[in-house]
Amino acid sequence: MHAQLVSRIGQSILVLWAAFTLSFVLLQALPGDAVLIRFLGGDLGLSPEQIAELRVLYGADAPIWEQYIVSLSGFLTGNFGYSVISGTPVATEILTNLPPTLWLAGLSLAAAALLAITIALTANLTGFAPLKAALENLPSLMISVPVFWLGIVMIQMFSFQLGWVSVINPGPWEQLALPVIAIAVPIAAPLAQILLRNIEAVSRQPFVQVARAKGAAPAHVLVRHILGNALLPSLTIAGLLFGELIAGAVITETVFGLNGIGRLAERSVRFQDTAVLQAIVVISAFAFLLINLAVDLLYPLVDPRLRRDDVKGATA
């Protein structure tokens, strides 16, 4: 276990480094830089000499390999540089914008899991065949709904027409309600699909028949025997979907006017704020790795077959 963990952490570091390097190269390949965008506009009336001075200040004039080394060693020591746009340290920008995004992602994932399990259980427990068929087809519909469209439609309905969620100065929970739903719906779709498929597969296992033969009711068998086994493969998918949550945050935060990493990313792209973008890429990669490492570590807890204990005296 320990050797495995060490090797996983090693791999993660390698992936982080690759993410850093790739994003660095790509960002450098863009024509121009943030200093030019911000100060060349002429509104500020800076002379070319002054701009050149600013470029030296931000390190934008050094050769690429030198910038790479400086930037990489900065990351290693926790110094992410300064945002060209706001002038604040990147670390501060990230720290203020990260918590709302994490809340949004976490709540969305929880809501998606809840939605997926509800769909799967209801489809399997209902004795009403048309409802079962409808629920089994629901995920395909849900996955086809674009987040931005659903977001706009929901704002129209719940905020403007029904007035349930206020648009101006909503409370902290109130402002999260609609975005969470908008993200949860498309995320829940693949989870529900996999869960439905797995429940069907596990139901055919002989141990399910044995549980029925003990006198257990179908609902009891579904919850106590089938669900636990059917959830296992969904765990991996849930880890992978977390990446989509972060990507989805860019759209959702823009549509709903929330502050967060998504908005920050969108702003930084618009102004080519390389330092901030670089930090966002690395931090997103880090979060993604962390979640998937957590999923891997979680597996042995939910599936006893993956625990590496010694098998004790297994003889007939």
Place this chain on the structure above:
Amino acid sequence: MTYAAPLRAPETLVPVLHLPPVVLAVENLSVAYGTTRVVDQVSFTIRAGEVVALVGESGSGKTTTAQALIGLLSGNGRVTDGAIRFDGETITAFTERQFQALRGKRIALVPQDPGSSLNPVRTIGSQVAEVFRLHTDHSPDLIRREVLSLFERVGLSQPELRYDQYPHELSGGMKQRVLIAMAIALRPDLIIADEPTSALDVTVQRRILDLIDDLRREYGTALLLVTHDLGVASDRADRVVVLQKGRIQDSGLTRDVLSAPSSPYTRQLLADAPSLAAVPKARPVIASNARTVIEVQGLEQQFRTKDRAAFTAIRDISFSVAAGTTHALVGESGSGKTTTARIVSGLLRPTFGSARIDGVEVTSLAGEALRQFRRKIQLVYQNPFQSLDPRQTVGQIIEEPLLNFSPVPAQERKARVVALAERVHLDSALLSRRPAALSGGQRQRVAIARALILEPSILVLDEAVSALDVTVQARILELLAELQRDLGLTYLFVSHDLAVVRAIADTVSVFQAGQQVEQGKVEDVFSHPSTAYTRQLIAAIPGATLTSRPKQPNA
């Protein structure tokens, strides 16, 4: 081993008054899936303490009958006709809720495959405790004590340790003991054992059947034993019901049915069942100057386990096989017989030792030489349902090995496939079909044809008939004998089934835990086993009571 004897006596000597009460009466039961009738007018009764065997091959409706008894027909299955009376009450039209009160408490099930019959993510203890939780209001403490004493009763060592273990930590035999503990937990009136030992090694099978027998006698439980194995039925049942395609072919006292079957089907079953009691058909005499084609010397294979410890799968295996003969590797699961066969086939390189095929040292072959070597030795696997690509046609499957070697014109390839299909008695109309359209026996013929298309001199048959019904198995064994006679093939026959080995092999190596404990000519090993292990293996084979074979009208 005729535990049943005392129970038979009253039925034949004493009038009806002294018979134990009828626990289960099945009257003209018919079951259909959709519009397909799979059980047709089946009737039988079981009295308290009695063992009735429901015998049949796959598709005979024996498992469907058992499922109908506890209201657990799968999918669109339903009882279309007849009645099931349990303890005097008609349960045919019971609701799900009424059945729930019955299942596990008064009618219990011992399932077929212990490996997949326990929930892998819940502890053994909690799964047995569930029976008590569902049907009693015992306190958790009392339930735990009950479960522990059940574990002790079914012969599980270290009950306290087992309680918190998970299924994968137990062997197949131990899992079946757990499932039996579940079945007897509430002292049911009827236990349905659906092929309870088919997935187990023969020595374990015997211990498990003995255990079920002991418990049945102790508690006076009625037992419905569903089995494909006439030997098991003969050894364990008071009465047998023989099913074919959903209809009863024979029914009555075990000794009557098996010594004087009234239906041709039962006679066929008896003739085809491999049994030690049967006198094996004479094998062609091996010429004493026959050339040795397989020569194995001091094979040892080590595997690294996950914790990097070396595990020795086989050690010091040596045998030789003369051309045109059959050498069998027998042993229980994990004994190393398949590992040995893989080394001989050039699929695995041993840690030590040598394997010479026709004078060629297989263990040092590599690259192109190894590829060319494969023409000489081909494999047929156990499960014909998994060893054929479902998307290829039968013709493509048989032809494929030819495409891997020097080009043969399409015309000639086709001719060879057709000729070979005829050789294995496969209707050439089937060549354009896909495996899904074929029966198990037909698929195994396809697998044999595929192995023969390269005209090898040696076939390695890895449990090649184990997954087949007895009548199909008998036909495939006949085919193998015919091919060997006509083509002079040498067989390396891997099997756990000593009765089959006796019928088709000339020489045999007996494996136990990676060691070859005995080898020699089949007659010698079977009639004078020199080790205790071989004696134990032979004694454990069911069907010792199947001594008197019925006369074959048209054998």
